[in-house]
Amino acid sequence: xxxxxxxxxxxxxxxxxxxxxxxxxxxxxxxxxxxxxxxxxxxxxxxxxxxxxxxxxxxxxxxxxxxxxxxxxxxxxxxxxxxxxxxxxxxxxxxxxxxxxxxxxxxxxxxxxxxxxxxxxxxxxxxxxxxxxxxxxxxxxxxxxxxxxxxxxxxxxxxxxxxxxxxxxxxxxxxxxxxxxxxxxxxxxxxxxxxxxxxxxxxxxxxxxxxxxxxxxxxxxxxxxxxxxxxxxxxxxxxxxxxxxxxxxxxxxxxxxxxxxxxxxxxxxxxxxxxxxxxxxxxxxxxxxxxxxxxxxxxxxxxxxxxxxxxxxxxxxxxxxxxxxxxxxxxxxxxxxxxxxxxxxxxxxxxxxxxxxxxxxxxxxx
Numbered sequence: 001x002x003x004x005x006x007x008x009x010x011x012x013x014x015x016x017x018x019x020x021x022x023x024x025x026x027x028x029x030x031x032x033x034x035x036x037x038x039x040x041x042x043x044x045x046x047x048x049x050x051x052x053x054x055x056x057x058x059x060x061x062x063x064x065x066x067x068x069x070x071x072x073x074x075x076x077x078x079x080x081x082x083x084x085x086x087x088x089x090x091x092x093x094x095x096x097x098x099x100x101x102x103x104x105x106x107x108x109x110x111x112x113x114x115x116x117x118x119x120x121x122x123x124x125x126x127x128x129x130x131x132x133x134x135x136x137x138x139x140x141x142x143x144x145x146x147x148x149x150x151x152x153x154x155x156x157x158x159x160x161x162x163x164x165x166x167x168x169x170x171x172x173x174x175x176x177x178x179x180x181x182x183x184x185x186x187x188x189x190x191x192x193x194x195x196x197x198x199x200x201x202x203x204x205x206x207x208x209x210x211x212x213x214x215x216x217x218x219x220x221x222x223x224x225x226x227x228x229x230x231x232x233x234x235x236x237x238x239x240x241x242x243x244x245x246x247x248x249x250x251x252x253x254x255x256x257x258x259x260x261x262x263x264x265x266x267x268x269x270x271x272x273x274x275x276x277x278x279x280x281x282x283x284x285x286x287x288x289x290x291x292x293x294x295x296x297x298x299x300x301x302x303x304x305x306x307x308x309x310x311x312x313x314x315x316x317x318x319x320x321x322x323x324x325x326x327x328x329x330x331x332x333x334x335x336x337x338x339x340x341x342x343x344x345x346x347x348x349x350x351x352x353x354x355x356x357x358x359x360x361x362x363x364x365x366x
């Protein structure tokens with residue numbers, strides 16, 4: 001503005017200062033944690049603790065006037081929501097988060113573990129802002145929510161670990177997570193009367209049905225499943241094959257009732273083969289996951305499902321000495337594509353081809 005002057009800038013295009021897009025969000029957090037160790041030196045060891053967390057939140061912004069929306073279709077589809085009144089939301093909440101971790105050594109090579117905890121994760125600061133945006137071209141409103149509660153979950157894990165050789169592990173875990181509160185986006189259809197501003201400056205009221213997409217506190221859900229992992233160094237093979245090794249894991253996860261959980265694939269697995277010996281190292285990994293729920297389309301209310309996706313990655317390291325090495329990495333070697341689809345109509349939501357990426361680098365350490 002100092003360089004060109006306000007009048008010159010205004011002459012280029014429409015200059016606006018929309019207070020509905022300005023917000024100020026503050027969080028003050030205090031926490032206290034107490035822990036006691038159990039069974040020091042015995043077969044049964046672990047710890048028990050509790051964390052008390054106090055959160056004070058203040059969200060300041062401007063409430064929009066949805067009765068005075070203007071839309072300029074011939075001027076770049078500019079949509080404006082004028083301010084109605086200042087808006088300030090102040091709230092505080094306290095979470096008591098206990099935890100228990102136990103390990104029992106059946107033998108020197110076989111151990112059982114049990115964990116129970118309650119955890120919380122706050123919404124992001126933009127999510128608790130009082131802001132709302134509009135698009136006249138798509139007839140949609142997107143709103144955040146300063147009254148959002150944190151994610152809260154009660155978690156239980158039971159696992160067995162067998163260390164059958166040096167660098168060798170076979171483990172299995174059963175887990176259950178009761179997610180008592182979720183943040184989710186809900187879409188509803190609402191009638192609005194907007195003012196359309198035409199290219200000649202004339203104005204006309206238009207009755208429309210808009211889609212309101214708003215963050216709300218969800219009902220929660222439960223997640224249960226099992227995980228199996230295996231890793232081993234093949235140092236029992238004759239040289240030079242004694243540098244090979246393998247890492248694998250598989251997870252089955254299922255949700256039970258309540259709101260659908262975003263990003264939860266039923267089947268997930270990773271398999272890696274590596275070689276580490278002397279000046280040379282390399283790894284080849286394949287990761288795959290099932291399709292999963294991502295949300296609901298606002299107008300048709302069709303479910304959006306992210307399609308299953310697998311990727312093959314590799315890296316090779318050449319160590320010139322203890323301080324300098326060269327690295328070659330390749331991701332998505334098979335050039336798989338990423339897409340989601342609207343269901344049950346089975347139409348593409350988006351289709352992304354990231355291609356194959358190769359990185360060559362030189363690494364140094366002191």
